[in-house]
Amino acid sequence: FRLPELSIFLYIRGMDERDRTIWDDQKCAANLRLRSIDFAGLDEAFDGRFCLIREDRRHDYGESRFNMIVALNDVILNITFTPRGGKQRIISARPANRVERRLYNARQEG
Secondary structure (H helix, E strand, O other): OOOOOOHHHOOOOOOOOOOOEEEOHHHHHHHHHHHOOOHHHOHHHHOOOOEEEEEOOOOOOOOOOEEEEEEEOOEEEEEEEEEEOOEEEEEEEEEOOHHHHHHHHHHHHO
16 A cells, blocks of 8 residues: 655645644754655645544643644645644644554544
C-alpha cells in the first residue's frame, strides 16, 4: 500500500482575516521538507468537515494541544494544533498511520 502523492499541498497563498489557521514559518518549512505537507494547504481541514479530535495530554506543553484526524484532498491526515488568538495554530501535519486511518473510517461509517 502506498499513500497518494502529497504534492497537492505544495502551494502558497496569502493569508487574510478569513483564514482559520496560523503557524510558525520554520516549523512549516521543516514539515514541508520532511513530509511534503505545507501548512498553507491545511486551512480547509478546519472548515467543519467530519474529523476526529483528541487532546494530547502526553506532556505539559503550556497550552492545550490537539490531534485531529481529517480527510483532505483524498488523504487522511493527522494534524497537531493548538487554539491561539481565535485561530488554530498548526504545529505539525503528517499522513495518518494505518491505525488512525482505520479509526477514522470506522467512525465516519458509524
